[in-house]
Amino acid sequence: MTAYARLTARFARIATVGEASSVLGWDAAAMMPPGGGAARGDQLAVLAGLAHGLLTAPETADDLAQAHAQTEAGDDEWDAANLALMRHAHTRATAVPADLVEAQARANSACEKVWRDARGRSDFAAVSPYLVEVVSLVRQTADAMAPALGLSPYDALMDGYQRGIAAADVAPVFARYEAFLRDALPRAEERQARQPLPVPLPGVFPADRQEGLCRHLSARAGLEAAHARLDRSAHPFCGGTPTDVRITTRYDEADPAQALMGVLHETGHALYERGLPAPHARQPVGEAAGMAAHESQSLIIEMQSCRSDPFLAWLGPELHGTFGGPAEPYAPANLSRLWRRVGRGFIRVEADEMTYPAHVILRFRLEQALVSGDLAVADLPGAWRDGMAALLGVTPPDDARGCLQDIHWYDGAFGYFPSYTLGAMAAAQLMAAARRDVADLDAGLGRGELGPLVGWLRLHVHSQGNRLGFNDLLRAATGKPLDPADFEAHLTARYLADGSAPQA
């Protein structure tokens, strides 16, 4: 058995343990009775420890060294990429001393717990010392990883969520978007103000009927019931494994949009997992290409396709057929005004697609400053308020609607936020390329057909696995690295076009 063969077997075991953890995580959110929580935490910790042990075992290092010397994997592009990813995962796992990993896990857990309560009371001071500790440990972790990976400390953190793009690539893209937004947002608001107010969908929307419709739409998009489930959880997500995807949503009986668009969003994630290259299953190269790539797949389904005019024109009568009542609110023009409303809000997860990047840009800048030490935790609330005022012209009235709103930092996740907007931009870029390649893509959307788009994504994104970094994946699929022009063009067409006729 060659060193590379031993490595593929070992990484398959690691991935298989990860699959078990993913199903257990889904169960904890969707099925588990509350009394099982403590035991589940232990189960996930033990599995994580066993997977970490397999990855950092001396045999792994030996085989990685040998496989390198032999360049036995070099003949095949996929194997070469796989070996590089194995080495990359091993480097990340071994660069940080075990006691620092443990201290970080403990600090994250303690801080997140305090944060839950502090957010409710909008009490930043209560959680501040815990966040100081988390940030200090994150900085040590980033410093430990940076030289091993040949990246800056913040890039080493970002790399944990999305490889193949650095802060130096992202900063100018975000700066350009800030300028775009400064011009576009007021114009979109003016245009919106000239339009009639949207009419809310009337009536009660029973959760069971919403769920049936969500299943129907998800299946129409190509998610097979033999390989997926849709269930309910407090926070929608996509989990499970490539042959057994688990998506969740929640139902608001006064408003079906949340569940409908949420399930279409998660279906985008799920289709990505389903389309990963089966011959490379359980190998690093067979995984999804990162969090930004993943978000591009949910947003190209939800935002680019299902909130487009042609799709809404098809969806309206479907909804009306399901829920009954007066037909007028289901007219596409009303749905587009209802479900594509821009506004300057305080809360990221409630933001529309035009202002959402401003929320991310703020966090991207602040978290770099926190990690570098340029911003003290004590100064975070003020910096947040100033940033919101500068980016969106609004100032949150309290920290609950400011720097306390997201779990990420309080749980130790730094470098993740850019993924959301990189994904949104990539989704627009991929959609523009798909429109060039696939005839009548929008006409198909007007018949509720996502198949042609999903087929294109399967070829150009899903089946590529994790072979390429973010910018290389985009280059291969669209002919260029990340380019915010397509996202701006999309927003311009959707929110700034003249006339009151709905646009794609």
Place this chain on the structure above:
Amino acid sequence: MTAYARLTARFARIATVGEASSVLGWDAAAMMPPGGGAARGDQLAVLAGLAHGLLTAPETADDLAQAHAQTEAGDDEWDAANLALMRHAHTRATAVPADLVEAQARANSACEKVWRDARGRSDFAAVSPYLVEVVSLVRQTADAMAPALGLSPYDALMDGYQRGIAAADVAPVFARYEAFLRDALPRAEERQARQPLPVPLPGVFPADRQEGLCRHLSARAGLEAAHARLDRSAHPFCGGTPTDVRITTRYDEADPAQALMGVLHETGHALYERGLPAPHARQPVGEAAGMAAHESQSLIIEMQSCRSDPFLAWLGPELHGTFGGPAEPYAPANLSRLWRRVGRGFIRVEADEMTYPAHVILRFRLEQALVSGDLAVADLPGAWRDGMAALLGVTPPDDARGCLQDIHWYDGAFGYFPSYTLGAMAAAQLMAAARRDVADLDAGLGRGELGPLVGWLRLHVHSQGNRLGFNDLLRAATGKPLDPADFEAHLTARYLADGSAPQA
């Protein structure tokens, strides 16, 4: 850290991996889309391998040797028992060479697959060569374990399911029951023939309403919703973990008895898991005391309590209130005739409580002969027919209703069958002891109250964990080792008493 402290940490990790596997097993049966099956098999195999690796690691042997030398655990009875169980588990796991374990797993899996198809066609010849291989490997495994455990080969197999009772203890108990049955069964049949035929419950019993009632009854028996779930699966079972028990059932809309009694049965298993001693959680001594002990807990709830006259008198109106229709079929006398009917059938899982042991006695004798080599696999169908004729006076018309009916042997499980009847006998013995200790137990059952019985079981069985072997557990709880007299007395009172008035 002492060797014993290292061992408790290690065994806690092993148990925690087992918890993960148990939840994943539940998910596979109750939730998983069919396309997830192959990946789930891999996940369970990898987790089993990791747990086995922890158990058989050289460090475990070193610590077991050290802990022995120090007798550091000897001060506390529970720790001493725990250390003995650790050593026992380690001995079982290391006695069998890894290649034999693997060959057995492969042979079981191949045989079970062929059996599924062969049973459908009643084609013993098709599966026979696979069973020959399974039996040959089982014999090698038993031979490997026997000297290490100081048991006979068949007892070494039985010990894997229930320690603390040997074939030499079981054989006379079963022989006595055979004699009892020869006399009792014709008398029960005669008595039954003198009674009116039971009237089937009329109407349709919607699965959702059955499920609601099952949840209600399970909660009444003491299973807390914060620590348990009830779901649906093809084959009812109890899984999960002590703080997060998962029970399942299936619903026949023409007959609610299957689900009702099935859920009460699984509730008995679940209450045992819930009542295990929390301070010893995840330690061998904190587990349930074996499969026969477990079955005693399901049967004392289902058979001893919920099919008793007082409970049926309470349950009838509950059922009638839930399902409506004419009241007469819900009268206790009719329910007892309907749900306590004896008969000579071919199928174990459909057997009543009086004839069920005959099915087990047959298997107990045949599997000993297979393992010893006294019976060739080729002669199994004939030996089965002869055995059924001798024990119950009926001859199965084909092997599907004969030696092909159960999965156990075809999946490599030898030594398990006695547990069913040992459990049934222990349930009667425990019930008799509880009746002596708890005033008005039956009056409580007449008010649908299982609490006093469950409280007694918690004290005398559940909270004892795995501290004692089967006979010692019974001795501590009832004052004597396994004694079939209580089971015979129970059957005599229920099925042979004079008059047509219902009896407990």
